[in-house]
Amino acid sequence: xxxxxxxxxxxxxxxxxxxxxxxxxxxxxxxxxxxxxxxxxxxxxxxxxxxxxxxxxxxxxxxxxxxxxxxxxxxxxxxxxxxxxxxxxxxxxxxxxxxxxxxxxxxxxxxxxxxxxxxxxxxxxxxxxxxxxxxxxxxxxxxxxxxxxxxxxxxxxxxxxxxxxxxxxxxxxxxxxxxxxxxxxxxxxxxxxxxxxxx
Amino acid sequence: xxxxxxxxxxxxxxxxxxxxxxxxxxxxxxxxxxxxxxxxxxxxxxxxxxxxxxxxxxxxxxxxxxxxxxxxxxxxxxxxxxxxxxxxxxxxxxxxxxxxxxxxxxxxxxxxxxxxxxxxxxxxxxxxxxxxxxxxxxxxxxxxxxxxxxxxxxxxxxxxxxxxxxxxxxxxxxxxxxxxxxxxxxxxxxxxxxxxxxx
Amino acid sequence: xxxxxxxxxxxxxxxxxxxxxxxxxxxxxxxxxxxxxxxxxxxxxxxxxxxxxxxxxxxxxxxxxxxxxxxxxxxxxxxxxxxxxxxxxxxxxxxxxxxxxxxxxxxxxxxxxxxxxxxxxxxxxxxxxxxxxxxxxxxxxxxxxxxxxxxxxxxxxxxxxxxxxxxxxxxxxxxxxxxxxxxxxxxxxxxxxxxxxxx
Amino acid sequence: xxxxxxxxxxxxxxxxxxxxxxxxxxxxxxxxxxxxxxxxxxxxxxxxxxxxxxxxxxxxxxxxxxxxxxxxxxxxxxxxxxxxxxxxxxxxxxxxxxxxxxxxxxxxxxxxxxxxxxxxxxxxxxxxxxxxxxxxxxxxxxxxxxxxxxxxxxxxxxxxxxxxxxxxxxxxxxxxxxxxxxxxxxxxxxxxxxxxxxx
DNA sequence: GATGAATGAGCCTTCATTCAT
DNA sequence: GATGAATGAAGGCTCATTCAT
Numbered sequence: 001x002x003x004x005x006x007x008x009x010x011x012x013x014x015x016x017x018x019x020x021x022x023x024x025x026x027x028x029x030x031x032x033x034x035x036x037x038x039x040x041x042x043x044x045x046x047x048x049x050x051x052x053x054x055x056x057x058x059x060x061x062x063x064x065x066x067x068x069x070x071x072x073x074x075x076x077x078x079x080x081x082x083x084x085x086x087x088x089x090x091x092x093x094x095x096x097x098x099x100x101x102x103x104x105x106x107x108x109x110x111x112x113x114x115x116x117x118x119x120x121x122x123x124x125x126x127x128x129x130x131x132x133x134x135x136x137x138x139x140x141x142x143x144x145x146x147x148x149x150x151x152x153x154x155x156x157x158x159x160x161x162x163x164x165x166x167x168x169x170x171x172x173x174x175x176x177x178x179x180x181x182x183x184x185x186x187x188x189x190x191x192x193x194x195x196x197x198x199x
Numbered sequence: 200x201x202x203x204x205x206x207x208x209x210x211x212x213x214x215x216x217x218x219x220x221x222x223x224x225x226x227x228x229x230x231x232x233x234x235x236x237x238x239x240x241x242x243x244x245x246x247x248x249x250x251x252x253x254x255x256x257x258x259x260x261x262x263x264x265x266x267x268x269x270x271x272x273x274x275x276x277x278x279x280x281x282x283x284x285x286x287x288x289x290x291x292x293x294x295x296x297x298x299x300x301x302x303x304x305x306x307x308x309x310x311x312x313x314x315x316x317x318x319x320x321x322x323x324x325x326x327x328x329x330x331x332x333x334x335x336x337x338x339x340x341x342x343x344x345x346x347x348x349x350x351x352x353x354x355x356x357x358x359x360x361x362x363x364x365x366x367x368x369x370x371x372x373x374x375x376x377x378x379x380x381x382x383x384x385x386x387x388x389x390x391x392x393x394x395x396x397x398x
Numbered sequence: 399x400x401x402x403x404x405x406x407x408x409x410x411x412x413x414x415x416x417x418x419x420x421x422x423x424x425x426x427x428x429x430x431x432x433x434x435x436x437x438x439x440x441x442x443x444x445x446x447x448x449x450x451x452x453x454x455x456x457x458x459x460x461x462x463x464x465x466x467x468x469x470x471x472x473x474x475x476x477x478x479x480x481x482x483x484x485x486x487x488x489x490x491x492x493x494x495x496x497x498x499x500x501x502x503x504x505x506x507x508x509x510x511x512x513x514x515x516x517x518x519x520x521x522x523x524x525x526x527x528x529x530x531x532x533x534x535x536x537x538x539x540x541x542x543x544x545x546x547x548x549x550x551x552x553x554x555x556x557x558x559x560x561x562x563x564x565x566x567x568x569x570x571x572x573x574x575x576x577x578x579x580x581x582x583x584x585x586x587x588x589x590x591x592x593x594x595x596x597x
Numbered sequence: 598x599x600x601x602x603x604x605x606x607x608x609x610x611x612x613x614x615x616x617x618x619x620x621x622x623x624x625x626x627x628x629x630x631x632x633x634x635x636x637x638x639x640x641x642x643x644x645x646x647x648x649x650x651x652x653x654x655x656x657x658x659x660x661x662x663x664x665x666x667x668x669x670x671x672x673x674x675x676x677x678x679x680x681x682x683x684x685x686x687x688x689x690x691x692x693x694x695x696x697x698x699x700x701x702x703x704x705x706x707x708x709x710x711x712x713x714x715x716x717x718x719x720x721x722x723x724x725x726x727x728x729x730x731x732x733x734x735x736x737x738x739x740x741x742x743x744x745x746x747x748x749x750x751x752x753x754x755x756x757x758x759x760x761x762x763x764x765x766x767x768x769x770x771x772x773x774x775x776x777x778x779x780x781x782x783x784x785x786x787x788x789x790x791x792x793x794x795x796x
Numbered sequence: 797g798a799t800g801a802a803t804g805a806g807c808c809t810t811c812a813t814t815c816a817t
Numbered sequence: 818g819a820t821g822a823a824t825g826a827a828g829g830c831t832c833a834t835t836c837a838t
Contacts, residue, residue, distance in 0.1 A: 007801080023313045025224035029829060039803040041831080050829065116225055140396075149396055153387055157396050159370060160363045160388075167362040171355075188352055189359075196395035197339075197356050199349045206819090228812060238820040240814085249812065405822080421711045423622035427808060437824040439810080448808065538794075548796045551785055555794050557768060558761045558786075565760040569753075586750055587757075594793035595737075595746055595754050604798090626833060636799040638835085647833060 008046045010036045015057045020097075024054055051117075055124050062128045065093060069135060079143035080190075086139060087186050091169045133158050148194070161193060207245045209235045214256045219296075223253055223310060250316070254323050261327045264292060268334055278342035279389075285338060286385050290368045332357050347393070360392060406444045408434045413455045422452055449515075453522050460526045463491060467533055477541035478588075484537060485584050489567045531556050546592070559591060605643045607633045612654045617694075621651055621708060648714070652721050659725045662690060666732055676740035677787075683736060684783050688766045730755050745791070758790060 014036030018027040029050060033040045047053040072089040076082040117125075137158040143149040168189050172182050213235030217226040228249060232239040246252040271288045275281040310316060311324050336357035342348040367388050371381050412434030416425040427448060431438040445451040470487040474480040515523075535556035541547040566587050570580050611633030615624040626647060630637040644650040669686045673679040708714060709722050734755040740746040765786050769779050 020312070021314045023310070026313055026315050028827080030827090040805095040829090041803050042801080044830065045801065045803095116221065156367075156370075156384065156387060157391065160366055160391070163362045163366040164359045167359055168355075171358060185355065188355060192356065192359070192395065194395045194397035196391065196393045197348055198393035199347060227810085232821095239812090239822095240820045241818085243813070244818065244820095418710070419712045421708070424711055424713050426806080428806090438808095438826095439824050440822080442809065443822065443824095546796060547794055554765075554768075554782065554785060555789065558764055558789070561760045561764040562757045565757055566753075569756060583753065586753060590754065590757070590790075590793065592793045592795035594789065594791045596791035625831085630800095637801095637833095638799045639797085641834070642797070642799095 007038060007042060011038060011043055011046055011053070012057055012060050014038075015053055016061060019054060019057055051121060055121065058125070058128050062131060066131060066135070068093060073135065073139065079139065079146050079148055082139045082142060083190060083193075084186065086135070087165060087189060090165060091172065091182065091186070094169045094173060129162075133162050136162055157193075164189065164193070206237060206241060209237060210242055210245055210252070211256055211259045214252055215260060218253060218256055250320060253310075254320065257324070257327050261330060265330060265334070267292060272334065272338065278338065278345045278347055281338045281341060282389060282392075283385065285334070286364060286388060289364060290371065290381065290385070293368045293372060328361075332361050335361055356392075363388065363392070405436060405440060409436060409441055409444055409451070410455055410458050412436075413451055414459060417452060417455055449519060453519065456523070456526050460529060464529060464533070466491060471533065471537065477537065477544045477546055480537045480540060481588060481591075482584065484533070485563060485587060488563060489570065489580065489584070492567045492571060527560075531560050534559055555591075562587065562591070604635060604639060608635060608640055608643055608650070609654055609657045612650055613658060616651060616654055648718060651708075652718065655722070655725050659728060663728060663732070665690060666729075670732065670736065676736065676743050676745055679736045679739060680787060680790075681783065683733070684762060684786060687762060688769065688779065688783070691766045691770060726759075730759050733758055754790075761786065761790070 011032070015027070015032045018032045018035055021027075022031075029040060029043055032053075033043055036043075043053065047056060069086060069089050072085045073082050076085050133155075137155055140149060140154045140158055140161075141151075144151040144154065168185055171177075172185060177185070210231070214226070214231045217231045217234055220226075221230075228239055228242060231252075232242055235242075242252065246255060268285060268288050271284045272281050275284050311321060316324075332354075336354055339348060339353045339357055339360075340350075343350040343353065367384055370376075371384060376384070409430070413425070413430045416430045416433055419425075420429075427438060427441060430451075431441055434441075441451065445454060467484060467487050470483045471480050474483050531553075535553055538547060538552045538556055538559075539549075542549040542552065566583055569575075570583060575583070608629070612624070612629045615629045615632055618624075619628075626637055626640060629650075630640055633640075640650065644653060666683060666686050669682045670679050673682050709719060714722075730752075734752055737746060737751045737755055737758075738748075741748040741751065765782055768774075769782060774782070
């Protein structure tokens, strides 16, 4: 835990780890506080509740994720390079922070379907996904403008592609694929999206 | 709750509902016992722990799911009909049991990444997926034998396709798409798999 | 703590002591459970919350108080003997259970004025007093029927008299008056009520 | 909150309000500090602890109460006028500050019986009452000197009368009696004290 | 002197699990 | 085998108090 961070970031960063490792329910405020080298009460100085903290962690990670992705995608000018950059960057982020970035994206399913959460909480939980999918949609739109993709149903495809990409990266990590294998799968993924797997 | 079931099935069936509605953590043994019309202690006669029960519920649901899917797929003879049957049946099951079948599949992500679960539990949790993906792989293999699909990396594609299908069905349900819209999306999904979205 | 009591009474009895000694807020569920030789969770098997427990303790004590008072008063037939029996019995009860009977009657003021309590809770809290005052009103009515008291404003007087009596008994106990002194004060109280302190 | 007050009085005044509204336990230092427009730490510059602050608030209020009462009583020269002035003034104060003056007097019962308070605290808590009762005793003594009251047990009667008066005023406020009704009850109270309710 | 960020003891409550019946 | 009363570890959260600035 870096020293220079302010308390809020310390907590966010610690909570990020603990939530990722243990999931929302099995992460305890105590553990998060200890891990952040902070008193238990301090957490409640910065966040209203455990759920609020979780949501902020989500936003925090998504923000960092989006920033990085956007920076990479923005520097490309063609559909193909954008898509490849996106996939590469996504995989890279997951690799770096397997523990928390990746899980952050799956972890919430449990919460989203939980009838005990407030409508507001649900909305926030679901909105994080929307932002990510939007980037993909933007890239696909470029593809369409370039004449590479047919333009209909792009939002549907974007949504599905995010799932594919995510699963692909996760698989890679879980099966501990080599760098080369990862590159191959990146290609497979792009081809699958554009050309399908038909012969 | 049907009367003829034995106690074990009563519990399994009840737990299935409750876990689905509330998620693993917010489902309580009490609620499950009440819903199953058995005593709380009885659950522990049949299952070692809440987690054990959860895993058995998972197996139980997967078994029912697999049986149904297999019955449908087996009665088809071509790749195309198999695939369409599969998608249709999957969507149907999700629709019927949105509450529990569908969620069951997402619910576990939270648990799979949870470091507090035993290695053994993790393995069981993950294995359920493998069985489902195997069916898809079998169908794709038929597609290859028919000469419709190129044969390489089929296991990779099967894995990804399951994710796509799942997401597509979930989207449909969450957005409350009409029957026609669902049929359209079924076609989109097949086309996307076989031909990609390239122009 | 007697052994024969059922758990609920054990808890009620223990809570009665602890609430009396420490007041509502400074009584902890832990302490009550320990004092009742019961697990902390057991308390929640019988009572919904600390406040519910408190209210039940109140009712429990008031009930015992009322029963005793009524038994004594009912066996008398004249206003004078009724009043004296009442005062005697009230003082006796307070003496026996100074720790909890007496305090029970004052303890709640804090809660009644507390804006954070629900309307329902408030009502229950206040109703306990009403029942006690009713007995006094009944006695005063007898006095009126006997021609000893003028009949107007009896409810007002009953209300005030309860306060006087309570204070008188409390004074006695706090100043540790002797038996004789207590008898004298009983007379003073009756005289004060009937004749006033005018010369 | 007047501007000229020094910090200590600002705190005292604020605490007075908050304690009255919420009771000792549910009043928080935070709320008191905010309400006083001072920092939380500042409170501890002037008062050792929450309990110390509470006691000082009590003293502060009693002082203001006593001053007002004395000013009114002192300007009268006969027992009757003194008594009526006293009752009138007391009721008025309660009416004006129902929120805090009145409750202050009941609020403490909870604390007085609380075994967790130090002996010293208890003494201070109880002494505040003594001062008030003394005024009544002084008035009754005047009554005796005028030949209106018999002189024995005046301290006992004074003590009880304070209780009656307090209850009467509280009743009035809680039942939202009209001005006239209040005047009637003032008379009833005096008559009850001097002549009793006998016929 | 004045502040408020930081703290942690302690609170009420829940719930998976046990075990005597 | 079936039960549910009893349990206590563990949880989220509050708040009086401290102390560096």
